[in-house]
Amino acid sequence: DDYQYYLTRVILPVFGDMKATAITYTNVQAWVDEMEKDWSAATLVKPFRQFKNILSYAVKRGYLPYNPCADVDLPTISTAKALRSGSQVKTWTPDQISTFLNWEAVQASKYFPMLLISFTTAARPGEVCGVWASGFDGEFLTFENGLDTKGRITNLKNEWAHRKVYAGPQVAKAIKAIQLWQLKCKLLLGRAYLDDGHLFRQETGAPIRPDVYSKAFADLLKRYNEEHRPPLPVIPLYNARHSWATNARGVYHLDPEIVASVMGHSTINTAFENYVVIGTDRLRDQMPDVM
DSSP states (O other): OHHHHHIIIIIHHHHTTSOGGGOOHHHHHHHHHHHHTTSOHHHHHHHHHHHHHHHHHHHHTTSOSSOTTTTOOOOOOOHHHHHHHTOSOOOOOHHHHHHHHTSHHHHTSTTHHHHHHHHHHOOOHHHHHHOBGGGBOSSEEEEOOEEOTTSOEEOOSSGGGSEEEEOOHHHHHHHHHHHHHHHHHHHHHGGGOOOOSBSSBOTTSOBOOHHHHHHHHHHHHHHHHHHOSSOOOOOOTTHHHHHHHHHHHHTSOOOHHHHHHHHTOSSHHHHHHHTOOOOHHHHHHHHHHHO
């Protein structure tokens, strides 16, 4: 829905009648400057990236010699403003992730295997909800489709988002346990049980939507913070993806190519520009080594 909105309301009114070969850096920069008058930097970058991806596809197919979006200057939020507004993306450390995932209430939840996948494979909530039962072979997960908040099957963001990732034994064990629970629900409900082939389902067999999944995570996090001190940072479920990317590089030192592949990105730059967060603790710990 967001892509459709930006395309029809923001991109096409400006560039819809132009030949792709006639679009220049100047045209795009003027468009960005005009959006900046009404939108925040964080908001206007969304249609810009969408447009940039469209033109990148044209370049890849040989329709354009270069991408006019490549050298456009985007507005940035100053560090002081980001700190005051709290707009810097919050992530969890490996210890915080482990603490949450090992909490009894989380492990007893039907969302436990989904949370394991979110925090260990960087999958988007819609991708986790969209996994087919046939997409898990006991060791690897295959992301082929997503699921939206209305329960509709969607395609993934791009061809690189269609990917296979290593799940690991802990995820496999949790999935087997949840499949046994699903079988009990199916035996209990009989023909009333709905099963369209998704890996993660409600008691009725209906697939779990990403908005339901996100709310379940928020509720579990709220309960955890009410019962434990110190509390965990409050983050949206999507930030499990940011957390994975940040820890993959800053803690586990995975190869950039692996990070991009797991996250379903076409280039290393996409992962590092949009997901890896350099926190103040990491700066404090590592800067003396290079001074």
